[in-house]
Amino acid sequence: MQKHESALFRITFAGIEAAPAVAAALEVFRANYGVDFVTYHLARTVIGAVDAPFVRTTYPDPWVSRYLMRDYAEVDPVLHEGLVRQLPFDWREVDVPEAAHEFYADAQAYGLGENGFSIPIVTKSRRALFSLNSRKPDAEWSTIVSERRSEWVELAFLIHEKAVVERYGEHDPIPVLGGREVECLHWSALGKDAKDIAAVLGLSDHTVRSYLKSARFKLGCATVSAATARAAQLRLINPYGNTHT
Known part of the structure; x- marks a missing residue:
């Protein structure tokens, strides 16, 4: 843990560790930090769909169904950026191509916020993305991100460790290279x-x-x-x- 972590961080860290599954861990994070939605995406490890992506989210079921039905993963700029970037980023940094305008309008119609923050998780053997979505106005969201981003990064990696165990258990197919x-x-x-x-x-x-x-x-x-x-x-x-x- 961090040397100067907040009480909220300590409580959330303990709650995530105690959570029985990644879905429950995301709910602990969402409730404690007061963000609207939280998503964890463990990228598929083998190109060609040998290994399906592992995704857990607190988004409402109607939006998840809509996202899958319309294959929005193909145009979601945050997902695309997050799986190639190395450092955390605010969603306002992401260029939105014309092809994604309908996707963004649809998301807001389903109650998603305009603001967000994503943390790419890059290890020697895996890549994942931890994303937060918020309906808070720009200025308030910027303040929250500034205050909490270092805590969120550490908690994202904790959730990642839980996800790898949940997905693969003792039979992780990916070797760890130095x-x-x-x-x-x-x-x-x-x-x-x-x-x-x-x-x-x-x-x-x-x-x-x-x-x-x-x-x-x-x-x-x-x-x-x-x-x-x-x-x-x-x-x-x-x-x-x-x-x-």
Whole structure:
């Protein structure tokens, strides 16, 4: 926990830890902090729908049904931004494309607020998004976010840990790679050989080869090229962006 956490943070932290499931944990968070709606989205880990996304929300059932029926995930700019960003962001920072205007109008018609705050959760093995939605006016919402954002980030990661256990239990299919293993695979995916990677990272060729070998074993792959492909498929690396997805 934080050194100077508020009493509200301590109460919420304990409530989330004690909650029997993620849905109950979200309700604890929503009630304690007085936000209108809370959503947790654990991204699918394998491209191609081998592993379906895990989503829990306090949004009203009619809106959830509407969202799914109209396939709004395809145009939801907050979801799209949240699954590629690294840092928390206010929804007012997000550019709204014309294709999403109908989506936003529909959301407000179902009682959702115009303001929100999202926290991307990026670990060595997973990506998730924790989002808050509020009907409070801009100035009031800005003040609340400024006061609470550091607490919310810590609580988001606590909920994420609970979600991974709830979703996978003791059979989590995603291997946990070390930071250097991820970096070496990332540069390998960009076409670098061990010598090139060693120069980029300031390591010896032997050390780089060791990291690539251990990553191969963790991913169950016979070759480095297969390991980089597998790591990209599992979203452990992003060959088109920075080293940590």
